[in-house]
Amino acid sequence: MRVREATRRDAPTGVHRWRWIALGALLAAEAMNLLDATIVQVAAPVIHRDLGGAESAVQWFSAAYTLPFAVLLITGGRLGDMLGRRRVFAVGTAAFAVASVCCALAPGTGALVAARTVQGAAAALVIPQTIGLIRAMFDGAEMAKALGTIGPVMGLSAVCGPVLGSVLTHAVSWRAAFLVNVPIAVLVLAAVPALREDRAAEPPRLDAVGTVLAVAGAGLVVYPLIQGDTAGWPLWTWGAMAAGVAVLVGFGFQQRRAARRGRGPLVEPSLFRDRGFPAALATSTLLFAAVNGLTVVIVLQVQMGLGRDVLSAGLTLLPWSGALAVSSLAAGARLVPRYGNRVLFAGLGVLLAGVLAAVAVYHWTRPGSYPWALPGALALAGAGNGLATVPFFTAALSRVRPHETGSAAGLLNAVQQFGGTLGVALLGSAFFHVLDVPPARTSLDAAQVAFWLAAGLLVATAGAAAVMAGARGRS
Incomplete structure (x- = not known):
């Protein structure tokens, strides 16, 4: 249950306007998170060239953000339930x-990786609050309209991120790619008074032990995966994993x-009573591992492998982002309502075809040359990515019961x-292993292995x- 201020259907025009300004602030915060992730992916090789350090630092510039963001998302949502979503949203921003x-x-x-870790933790406070705050401000058709704006904004951010990051880094500095967050955050904070406070009527207890175990377990798996190749895969890396x-x-x-003792776990155990939801978690892990890993490899191959500038890397990713945005809108508006889960498997097929086409492009490209046919293959992969993502979340949440929705959505994210x-x-x-292990291989070879x-x-x-899908069908 939730206690919140009522939204009056007959609210004055000024109040109505402020609600939409508040919605703009929430969408800006969502976009800021996605922009930051994509901007840094493009700028990472330039940052490494400037600051130095091991090659694994390039991976940490992204992982130091996404790891705390992942493991603290559910805790951030619980803090919103306990302390008030508007308050936690403002603190996180x-x-x-x-x-x-x-x-x-x-x-x-080291300082950059530490700051990125704080960024990821802060994002975990911001993102879980947005849907709850939208529901607190809007009712009925207006709420559906407000929630419907999230997808297009995210699609636009996905398209703009690589371009904005490459342009800022190329024209000014990689430091400007981080400073672009500041004016957005200031505008969001200025609109916070227009948000309505929203919290749970019976605030859940914070599962501190569960949070610590999740953070420790995830960190012990990810850290040796990134550092292992640089360190030569000593025994401690396998022990840590x-x-x-x-x-x-x-x-x-x-x-x-x-759960048995009624202490409010981070994850609702009833979600795991059949294999449908665990399979959804495995699907999400594997899909986004492939997609996020590929975008990083593309940037590494263009900048560190071919010596091209950051603008070239950003423009190389643009067909992927653009096709993803268009196919996501098409899937949500027309394809999924008509064809259901078949769109998910079609999307995975198109994505796989794009990846294999990229392998062929890398294979036939002359060493030291730019793979000019690559943007076409990436556009195909991006279209498949968008087609697969929309029906996946629909299918994953279709069998979740009302009291499990919050836990399921948080866990999927x-x-x-x-x-x-x-x-x-x-x-x-x-990618780095192929480059570093004799006999010497080109970045095109390394990219092929990664793909x-x-x-x-x-x-x-x-x-x-x-x-x-099978578990869903038998239920």
Whole structure:
């Protein structure tokens, strides 16, 4: 249950206008998160060239943000239930702005990675509050209209992110790519008074033990994946990953025990009573590992492999982002309502075809040359990405019961971010491994290996999606 101020249908025009201004602030905060992630992916090689450090630092510039964002998303949502969503939203936005300034002023790689970690934690406070705040301000048809604006804004952000990041980095500095968050955050904070406070009537308890276990387990898995190749895969890397898996298993048992004792677990255990939802989590992890890892590899190959500038990398990614935005809108508006889950498998097929086309482009490109046919293959992959993503979330949440919705949505978002972090670690490490291990190989060879690995992840994604859809059909 939720206590919130009533939204009057006969509200004065001025009040009505302020509600839409407040919605603009919420959408700007959502866009800021996506822009920051894509901007840094494009700028990462330039940052590394400026600040120095090991090659693995390029992966950490992304992973240091997405890892805390993933594991703290559900906790951020709980804090909104407890303390008030508007308050937590404002604190998170302010912290994000301060962390962005620290990123822009970072004197070295370690300081930047630390600031990115704070950024990710701040984003985990901001993003879970937006839908709850929209529901607090709007009713009926207006609420549907307000929620419907999220998809187009996210699509536009996905298109603009690589271009904006490359233009800012090329024309000014990579530091400007972080400072662009500051004016957006200031405008969002200025509109916070227009938001209506919203909190749970019976605030849940904060599962501190579960949060610590989730953070520790995820960190122990991701850290050696990124550092392992640089360190030569010593024994401690394998021990750390094994320990991380053990901690995550312990997290599962701790969640069951907390639920039995009525202590408000982070994850609703009833979600795992059949294999449909666990299969959805596996599908999300594998899909976003492939997609996020590939975008990083593309940037690495163009900038660090071919020595091209950041603008070339941004423009190379543009066909992927543009096709993703268009296909997402088409899937949500027309295809999914008509064809259902078949769109998911068609999208995975198109995405896989785009990945294999990119492998062929890399294979036939002369060493040292730019792969001019690559944008076409990436447009195909982006179209498949958009077609697959929209029906996936619809299918994953279709069997979730009302009291499980918050936990399920938070867990799906968290797993999406965690999968993206794993993809950056896995595919990025594969790219650098091919370059570093004798005999000497070109960046085109390294990109081919990473894309083949992504193709394998997509085949596994289709298998997990089939289990998800099959479990749904038998229910």
